[in-house]
Structures are given as structure tokens and as C-alpha cells.
Amino acid sequence: MKNKVIFLVDMESFYVSVEKADHLELNNRPVIVSGDPERRSGVVLAACSVAKKHGVKNASRLGEAQLKCPNAVVIRPRMQKYLEVSLQITNVLERFTDQVEPYSIDEQFLDVTGSQNLLGLPWEMAKNIQEIIKKETQIQARVGIGPNKFLAKMACEGFAKKNASGIFELNANNMKQFMWTLPIDKMHGVGERMSEHLCKMGMRTIGDLATYPLSTLKKRWGIPGQVLWETANGIDASPVIADSHSNQKAIGHAMTLPRDYSSKSDIKVVLLELCEEVCRRARSASVMGRTVSISVHGANVGSPTGFHRQVTLLNTTNNTMDVYRTALELFERFWDCVPIRRISAGLSNLCSADSVQLDLFNNVIRKRDLDYTVDSIKNRFGDAAIVHASSLTDAGQAYHRAATIGGHYK
Ligand SMILES: [Mg+2]
Structure with a gap:
């Protein structure tokens, strides 16, 4: 089989670059995008290269950044705008292949x-991509090239972001010379805790991990240990999964309630049940979503009440509590205290959950383990085998719905 050619295309200082493209007068000035410009305790979400030259770092406190660079222009983030530009870039990339995965x-x-x-x-192709993105969005792109996603990502993070051309290729021939010399904490998917573990076991570079006895790693961590070792050796079979970003795909779940619910604590119980169901279906379909929506309706069809609202997150998720927290925020913001009879939750803007495998070792995994454990218990022993404690209240519908399988709640 022919070797694959995978690109990871990354935008330099994305939020700030979008702002500079929109405000040409800021061109040579130090610019910082920060959550809450009025509060010095806010966090720097992005800093341009001019600000970085003054020592400003991403994720540092705004107050600290302003001490280092007092004349920096501080801008509040415009997430909707950044998502639009991100889609515009997807459109550019789709001129090169239909296999594009945000x-x-x-x-x-x-x-x-x-x-x-x-x-x-x-x-x-990489040079062309850079040129077209620059021309159409004024943003500088960096391209990592590799025979798989992991090496493409490492080529970008470790090298393309640092060299003059903004392009770098890692492959079986140069992997040892370049990637293996990087410190272990620079390996994609290895978080702080994991890299501490590995250091304690004597592994300081990615090469140390790649040449460590596989059997020891497997004994210690099982399959994740093997995956870790394989990726250090440049092996990664996860495919690029094209995602029609504006897709209609969505997972939703609605519930008609046995009575009008008018207390927030009752509604929270069923909202959690709905989010659990939506996320469980997303997990079993191996997809994650970025947009969370809720709808609520009153009982009286003659005088319709209620609302539909949605919000798009920065990261994709299929974690029950992530989706629940977002749905609850929407609910709390828009509910006018009118009693409700029907409520639904949805997850859309879906993409494959496989890409998360690269993040196997960050703390996402604990949350995910819990979700999948709950799912497998339900799959084996029935929907009522495990429920949130809140579902045991009078408001809970989980038991009842489990008993009416095939009934109209499902
Ligand atoms: Mg970037």
C-alpha cells in the first residue's frame, strides 16, 4: 500500500491573527486577546508575536502580561468570528482534498x-496552502507533514512552528534524528503527570520511550502503555475522518413530562437525564459534538411558551457532565420560570471521536472512563441498573423510562 501523506495545518496565534486581519491599524502593535480586559486577573488567550517578544506568554495572567508589555492592545475574544474564519480555512483546505478533519x-x-x-x-501543496490562507485570511499557517496524524502533529508542534518556512516533514527516515531527541513532555498526548512518571522511570526523551522495553510498559499500563510506545515509534493507525462541518447530523432527545415542572431543581434532574441519554448515544456512535442545544415547551398548545437556544463550545465533547453543565447554563440564562411540560437536549456539529485517541493520556481519560463504564453497565443490565442519585427524586424520569422501553418517551 502506498504511504499516506497527512498534513496538520495550524494557524499562528489564531485569535490575535484574526483580530489583526480585521483591524489593520493594529498591524505592528502588540495585541493580546484576553477573556476579560477589565479584570487584570483575566487570562491571556492569545498574544501576537510582537507581544511575545516582550515576554508575554499564552495562559499567563493579564496583569502580569501588561507589566511586561504596558502598551499592549487588549481585545475581548469574539468566538463566533473565530469559528467563521476557521470554517473559511476548512473551505480552503477542501480545495486540496475532501479528507479534511477539523x-x-x-x-x-x-x-x-x-x-x-x-x-x-x-x-x-503545503506551500500553496500557506499562500492561499495568507491571501484569503491574512493568517500565517504552519504545516506538519507525516505518514500519519501523530507524526504530522509532531512535525508541526516540534519543528514547523519554529523554522522559517513553517513547514516540516517527519517520517520513518528522519524521525530518530529529530523527534526522538525531543524531551518526553513535548510528545503529543503525554500530559504533565504522565511525563513525570516516565521521567522517574528514566525516560527523558521521546527516543528513551521508543526504545524502552515494551513488555514493562504493558505490564504497568496495559494497552495504553503499548499505544504510548507505538506512538513514540511513529506508529499511529488513526485515520483522518472527513467531517462535513456544517452537517445536519445531530443527536437529540426529548422528554414529555408526567406533569408541569416548575421548580428549577426538578428540571435540573430531567435535564441531566436527557444529557446522559444524548451523550450515551454519541458515545456509542463514536462521535462528539461541539454545539449543545436545549428546547423547553409549556403544556398549553394554545398559548405556546418556551424557547430553543444553543451554544457552540470550543472543544468537541461527548462527556455527560460537560454537556449537562452547558445545557444548564443555557437553561438558567433563558428560562422565564413558566412551567414546562416538554424538554429536549441536543448535541450537533458532530465529528468522529477517534481524534481524541491522540489525547489518551491527558485528564480527559478519567472522565471518559466513567462515561463508558456507566454505558457498559446499562448496556448489560438495563437502563435502570445505574442512574444519577438525583434521578431517585420525585422529578426523576430515568426509572420510569427504563420501564417503558419502546414506550413513547424513547
Ligand atoms: Mg495555533
């Missing part, structure tokens, strides 16, 4: 294996 708001994976005959060598 990975985060400013990073997208491409499988350009089939595009080479038509569009040239990987390096030429």
Missing part, C-alpha cells in the same frame, strides 16, 4: 495521499 479551532488534519498526482509534491 481538530481544534485552529488546527485541521488533511489526508492528501490521493491529491499528489493532481496537485504536486507534499511540500508544494
Whole structure:
């Protein structure tokens, strides 16, 4: 089989670059995007290269950043705008292949294996991509190239972001020379805790991990240990999964209540049940979503009450509590205290859950383990086998719905 050619295309200082493209007068000035410009305790979400030259770092306190760079222009983030530009960039990338997978708001994976005959060598395509993105959005893109997603990501993080061309390729031939010399905490998917563990076991570089006895790692961590070792050796089979970003795909679940619910604590109980059901279906379909929606309706069809609201998150998720917290925020913001009879929750803007495998070792995994454990108990022993404690209250519908399988609640 022909070697794959995968790109990871990343935008330099994305939020700030979008702001600078929109405000040409800011061109050579230090610019910081920060959650709450009025509060010095806010966090720097993005800083431009001019601000970074003054020592401003992403994720530092705004007050601290302003001490280092007193004349920085501080801008409040405009997430909707950044999402729009992100989609615009997806559209550019789709001219090169139909296999485009948005990975985060400013990073997208491409499988350009089939595009080479038509569009040239990987390096030429990468340069073209940079030029078109620059021309159409004024944003500088960096491209990591590899035979799989992991090496493409490492090529970008470790090298393309640091060299003059903004392009770098990692492959089986140069992996040892370049990637293996990087410190272990620079390995994608290895969080702070994991890298401490590995250091204690004597592994300081990615190469140390790659040449560590596999059997020891497997004994210690099981399959995740093996995956870790394989990725350090440049092995990663996860495919680029094209995602029609504006897709209609959505997972929703609605519940008609046995009576009017008018207390917030009761409604919270059923909202959690709904989010659990939606997320469970997302997990079993191996998808995650970025947009959370809720609808509520009153009992009286003659005088309709209620609302539908949605919000788009920065990261995709299928975690029950993530979705519940978001849905609850929407509810608390928009509910006018009119009693409700029907309520629904939805997750849309879906993409494959596989890309998360790269993040196997950050703390997402604990949350995910809990979700999947709950799912497998329900799959084996029935929906009522495990429920949130809140479902045991009078407001809870989980038991009743479990008893009416095939009934009209499902
Ligand atoms: Mg970036």
C-alpha cells in the first residue's frame, strides 16, 4: 500500500491573527486577546508575536502580561468570528482534498495521499496552502507533514512552528534524528503527570520511550502503555475522518413530562437525564459534538411558551457532565420560570471521536472512563441498573423510562 501523506495545518496565534486581519491599524502593535480586559486577573488567550517578544506568554495572567508589555492592545475574544474564519480555512483546505478533519479551532488534519498526482509534491501543496490562507485570511499557517496524524502533529508542534518556512516533514527516515531527541513532555498526548512518571522511570526523551522495553510498559499500563510506545515509534493507525462541518447530523432527545415542572431543581434532574441519554448515544456512535442545544415547551398548545437556544463550545465533547453543565447554563440564562411540560437536549456539529485517541493520556481519560463504564453497565443490565442519585427524586424520569422501553418517551 502506498504511504499516506497527512498534513496538520495550524494557524499562528489564531485569535490575535484574526483580530489583526480585521483591524489593520493594529498591524505592528502588540495585541493580546484576553477573556476579560477589565479584570487584570483575566487570562491571556492569545498574544501576537510582537507581544511575545516582550515576554508575554499564552495562559499567563493579564496583569502580569501588561507589566511586561504596558502598551499592549487588549481585545475581548469574539468566538463566533473565530469559528467563521476557521470554517473559511476548512473551505480552503477542501480545495486540496475532501479528507479534511477539523481538530481544534485552529488546527485541521488533511489526508492528501490521493491529491499528489493532481496537485504536486507534499511540500508544494503545503506551500500553496500557506499562500492561499495568507491571501484569503491574512493568517500565517504552519504545516506538519507525516505518514500519519501523530507524526504530522509532531512535525508541526516540534519543528514547523519554529523554522522559517513553517513547514516540516517527519517520517520513518528522519524521525530518530529529530523527534526522538525531543524531551518526553513535548510528545503529543503525554500530559504533565504522565511525563513525570516516565521521567522517574528514566525516560527523558521521546527516543528513551521508543526504545524502552515494551513488555514493562504493558505490564504497568496495559494497552495504553503499548499505544504510548507505538506512538513514540511513529506508529499511529488513526485515520483522518472527513467531517462535513456544517452537517445536519445531530443527536437529540426529548422528554414529555408526567406533569408541569416548575421548580428549577426538578428540571435540573430531567435535564441531566436527557444529557446522559444524548451523550450515551454519541458515545456509542463514536462521535462528539461541539454545539449543545436545549428546547423547553409549556403544556398549553394554545398559548405556546418556551424557547430553543444553543451554544457552540470550543472543544468537541461527548462527556455527560460537560454537556449537562452547558445545557444548564443555557437553561438558567433563558428560562422565564413558566412551567414546562416538554424538554429536549441536543448535541450537533458532530465529528468522529477517534481524534481524541491522540489525547489518551491527558485528564480527559478519567472522565471518559466513567462515561463508558456507566454505558457498559446499562448496556448489560438495563437502563435502570445505574442512574444519577438525583434521578431517585420525585422529578426523576430515568426509572420510569427504563420501564417503558419502546414506550413513547424513547
Ligand atoms: Mg495555533
